[in-house]
Amino acid sequence: MSIVEKIPSSIKAPVLVLGATDGLGLGLVEAVLEAGYPLLGVGPDDEQLDGLRERFVGRGRVSTLQGSVMTDADAALLARSLRELPTKPLVAIVNLHVTCERGRLLEHDAGFLERILKQEVVPHMHAARHLLPLLAESGRCARYLVMGGPNADTSWVGYGHHSIAAAATRMLVRALRRETEDSPVRVQQLAIGRPVRTEQNARCACPEWPDALTVGRYAVKMLTGSDTTDAVVRFESTFNESGVDMEHGQTISR
DSSP: OOTTSOOOTTOOOOEEEETTTSHHHHHHHHHHHHTTOOEEEEESOHHHHHHHHHHTTTSSOEEEEEOOOSSHHHHHHHHHHHHTSSSOOSEEEEOOOOOOOOOOGGGSOHHHHHHHHHHHTHHHHHHHHHHHHHHHTTOSOEEEEEEEOGGGGOOOTTOHHHHHHHHHHHHHHHHHHHHTTTSSEEEEEEEESSOOBOTTTTTTOOTTSOBHHHHHHHHHHHHHHOOOOOSEEEEEEEEOTTOOEEEEEEEEEO
16 A cells, blocks of 8 residues: 555544643544544643543543653654554654743753753654654554754754754654655654643734644645645635635755
């Protein structure tokens, strides 16, 4: 089966959403269930995972698994837990938490940037090292989608460390895409061009920010029906004359 073909609706393997309980994660979860796919939500906090199941009760097949990729050992344990499932996932959406810590680079020593990279980039390496082989074991068309924000395109004063981390994550995705070209797993990043409106930030969000569900719907569309094989695809949200949110994607790298 070609990796550019649509995932058949008959496949009952759950869609894994890593980072399912934050604002964007909830939008991703809702979009997965809305599209009729079973959902496996992964997060580090059992109480939040309980809330996730309660929130979407009756909306589809929802299961959760406590897990993390903050260390290599955490990611290895998560992969072992996934291998023990009756049906292993074929699709993984990787939505890792990004902090919002203010600080001018020149006012800190190198340890400041090193800590940010360790928090925001290295976990992606842990996740890829253990989840990509898991997905590839199926020998079938599999997807690995990393969620990315606008930081890689903009160096905001006071938040340059986050821009550096985001740019490094984007290059990591590109490198992983090249290294897995001959595998059954398609590695991509969805680069969201603006901050995402969530339940947590709705009161201070700008009108042009896309909401989490809109982003989630586009992610699912990419995973289940897109022939785009490029490493990084940009999501932009625009408004038509009636004020209706219209989403579209654009390839920005191979």
